[in-house]
Amino acid sequence: MTRIDLVTIFPGMFDAVLNESIVKRAQAKGKVEFKIHNLRDYTFDKHKKVDDRPFGGGAGMVMCPQPIFNCVEYIKSRLRSMKPRVILLCPQGEKLTQAVAKRLSKIKSLILICGHYEGVDERVREELVDEEVSIGDYILTGGELPAMVLIDAIVRLIPGVLGDKNSLKFESFEGNLLEHPHYTRPAEFRNMDVPKVLLSGDHNKIEAWRKKESATRTKERRPDLLKPKLRRK
Numbered sequence: 001m002t003r004i005d006l007v008t009i010f011p012g013m014f015d016a017v018l019n020e021s022i023v024k025r026a027q028a029k030g031k032v033e034f035k036i037h038n039l040r041d042y043t044f045d046k047h048k049k050v051d052d053r054p055f056g057g058g059a060g061m062v063m064c065p066q067p068i069f070n071c072v073e074y075i076k077s078r079l080r081s082m083k084p085r086v087i088l089l090c091p092q093g094e095k096l097t098q099a100v101a102k103r104l105s106k107i108k109s110l111i112l113i114c115g116h117y118e119g120v121d122e123r124v125r126e127e128l129v130d131e132e133v134s135i136g137d138y139i140l141t142g143g144e145l146p147a148m149v150l151i152d153a154i155v156r157l158i159p160g161v162l163g164d165k166n167s168l169k170f171e172s173f174e175g176n177l178l179e180h181p182h183y184t185r186p187a188e189f190r191n192m193d194v195p196k197v198l199l200s201g202d203h204n205k206i207e208a209w210r211k212k213e214s215a216t217r218t219k220e221r222r223p224d225l226l227k228p229k230l231r232r233k
């Protein structure tokens with residue numbers, strides 16, 4: 001069973017995502033277990049302050065190291081044998097791709113730290129964090145939604161979570177092609193027809209049509225997927 005611990009100042013944000021749909025079913029099946037930790041429960045400060053002004057001045061607030069260190073150390077002390085991997089969701093992290101999700105879905109214990117304000121004290125990065133993940137180049141208000149995106153991407157890859165084994169095999173992005181168009185009943189809807197080939201019963205022809213549609217669609221919308229990947233590092 002995969003274990004995911006969440007470190008956040010907004011624990012309530014996770015309720016909807018964790019208690020619906022596939023993520024809910026994965027928990028019911030015993031494939032994944034979540035524990036949400038409210039950072040404010042780990043402050044020593046009498047006002048439960050989790051942030052402070054940046055040394056050197058400047059706008060915004062920085063998340064203090066103490067509550068994050070204490071929270072992560074508490075989680076690790078309870079999961080000693082599992083060697084949890086500590087991931088900080090932050091805009092400077094490695095961009096989330098299907099390959100990253102695949103790699104992380106094989107890890108049995110993850111601690112996800114959700115940043116806020118201008119960011120976290122650099123000593124958290126240096127001492128506590130194993131890797132940093134971003135979900136893309138746009139500015140959000142914190143790491144909670146990115147953590148939920150990461151959870152969704154990871155959980156569906158855990159063996160046994162999705163019913164149909166084949167549905168994982170033909171996925172886009174790794175095969176480097178976008179999906180062909182899909183149609184279902186009725187064959188005519190508001191004067192719009194389904195391509196005849198799909199109704200022909202000729203499976204070789206259908207396969208050829210789908211391949212061609214995939215290719216043109218990818219060329220038009222995502223030519224970047226067809227280019228050889230630049231090798232970084």
Ligand code: 9D3
Nearest residue numbers: 089090118134135136139140141142143146
């Ligand atoms: C306004 C402050 N920003 C300067 C340009 C820095 C900044 C700090 C903290 C911007 C966003 C955030 C909060 N975002 C996240 O913690 C975050 C995030 C994101 O904003 N975009 C994509 N992925 C992620 S993962 C975590």
